[in-house]
Structures are given as C-alpha cells and as structure tokens.
Amino acid sequence: MSDPMRIRAAVKGEKVEVKILMSHVMETGQRKDAEGAVVPAHYITKVTASCNGRDVLSADWGPSVSKNPYLSFRFKGGAKGDKLKVTWTDTAGDSRSDEVSIG
Amino acid sequence: MNTPRATRRALLVGSLLLLAGAAQAETSTQDAIAEYREMFGDDNPAELWQSRGEALWHTARGPKQANLTACDLGLGPGVIEGAYAQLPRWFDDTQQVQDLETRLVSCVTTLQGIPREEFLKVKFGDGEKKSELEALTAYVVAASRGKPIALPMQHPAEQAAYALGKAAFSYRAGPHDFACATCHGDAGKRIRLQELPQLTTAAGAREAYTHWPAYRISQGELRTMEWRLQDCFRQQRLPQLKFGSEVAIGLTMFLAKNAEGGTLAAPGIKR
Structure with missing residues (x-):
C-alpha cells in the first residue's frame, strides 16, 4: 500500500505551478542489506500528469531519482478549479493516482 | 640533504592543498543542502509523515477500536496545537515526566489498547518498514510551528529531569571518554563537515532544537528527537540509549529548556 502523494497546484501568472511529493523507497537494486543480500530494485519508472484529461507531463524515471521524490513543473493552459491528476508506476507494477483542484 | 627538505616542502604544500580542499568541500556541501532546501521552498518531505500521522491520529484502531482524538498531550484531550512547544512535562495520570514520543506511546496503549512492544516494533522507520511513532510525532510537532518553546x-520532577539532563550532558564515559559537551559544549566545533551547535547557549540550543524532529535527506526518513539522542550515544560509543528512559527525557528537557523562547520550525530538513 502506497501513501498518498502531496500535490499542490496553483495558478502563477500565465502558468500553473505544480509541486508534487511522492512517498516511495526508490531502491536502486545496487544496495545490500546488513546480511549482504542485494536489496531488490524498486523504483518509479513512469510519471504522468493530466489537467482535465489533457496530458501535461510524461516522464520516464530511473533508479537515480532520490527516495521520496519531489517534482516541480509548470504548464500553460490550466485554470483555477481544473482537475490535475498525477500518476506514477513502479518496477513492481504498483501505481498510484492522486488528484487535486488547481488553486 | 636537499631531498628530505624538498619532500618536506612537498608534504607541506600537499597538506595545505588538502586543507583547501576540505574547506571547499565544506562550503559546497552546505551550499548544496541550502540549495536543496530552497528548491523545496515551503515544502518538506516530512509532510508525507505528517499526513500519515494525521490519518493514524483519526483512525479507530487496536483492541479498543479508538482513535487518538482523546489523547492529552498536556493541553487537554485532543489539543495538539502548541502542545509540542510545552514538552517534556509532568503528567499526573502516568506520574512521569514525558516527552512527546513517550506520551504518544501512553496514549496508544491506554486509549487504543495496542501493546507497547507492538507499537514500538518499528520505532525508527527504514524504507518499507514504516514507523507509526515517527508519523504521529511529525503530525503533532507540525501543529506547533511558529510557537515559542x-x-x-x-x-x-520536571526540575529533577532538567538537572539529570544537565549532568548527563557533561558526563564523560565510554571507550572514547566522551560526553555530549565534548562536541556541543564549545563554539565553532565540527565533526567532518558538519558544524556543531553549542547546545549550552540559548542561540545554539534554539538553532538545533527548533528544527527537530526533521527529515533527514541522507536517510530519506523523518527522525525524532529520541532517534537523534540515541544516535548521539552511538556516535559516542556509549551503551545504547533506552527509548523513553530518564536520561533520554532528561537530555530532551535540558535541550528544550536551553532553547526556551526559540520559535519552533519543526519538522525541519537536515542533511
């Protein structure tokens, strides 16, 4: 079970500024535990964001992104009250979507 | 005759270069952390713990199927705003001086009926193994942001705890004959590249205390004051500091009292 993302989206001038905090271990698969066994890779591979159903961001991620990733971006064409939906998918096949209204 | 002198000079130049390198690394490490903090602005990954803690606080759990909204943190049942700014303190019901973490344990065991051992199975989280204590702590602490200690x-008993903490702070022990005061009793000290606050002064204690608990970047975890203290003990090669022990509470009391008047900005964000 993954924890909810913390998403903030607000109109800043002509653009919408989005700030997302995700809760994820982002294990690279390079690390070993105290017993010397490799900790299996487990990281987010895909992040997408859409505004009222229109894709505004699509990103391919890899193991070099930090634990509990923070993502900030801006896009044009969003307005107050629009629904912003963010989705991630990871190497374990898990995914999570969260939605906020643009403020 | 020339060769040793040349060697010596080369060594001297070498060590000067090393020093310069260390100084540069120091500033760049601190700059990088400052930059990282700036990128987050008002955001902090600690918020992930806060929201998990908020959910835990309001969820009916344990054998008694109760939530924690009746938990008295010193300001009355369910009052969390400003509660952390007045901890540790004496509690009549438990007849103990308690810090936030031990008080939360009391609430969980008495209100929800969850055994202490079960709740504390994961005191300090590690990746997939998440700590409920850390989440609840983050939630309560955040409700004291901007409040003066x-x-x-x-x-x-509160005064006795302070006196014990003060004595423990300067008590030298362990294979290195170390005390907290060895590193934190003077101005301008550091371990490797970490600058160390002088915790015996109001300025130093405030700087440190007002930002703990904190999200620790290098661990990707939110860490509580109990964690901070037990890790200090580990670094001093002292016996493991027992969670919620008199020494742990005393030291917290000593630090909090020294930091009195400082404005809480926790959960903070640390290297």
Missing part, C-alpha cells in the same frame, strides 16, 4: 517547569 515554553516549558511549564513547575513540578519538582
């Missing part, structure tokens, strides 16, 4: 300090 003001301990009641009326009860004799």
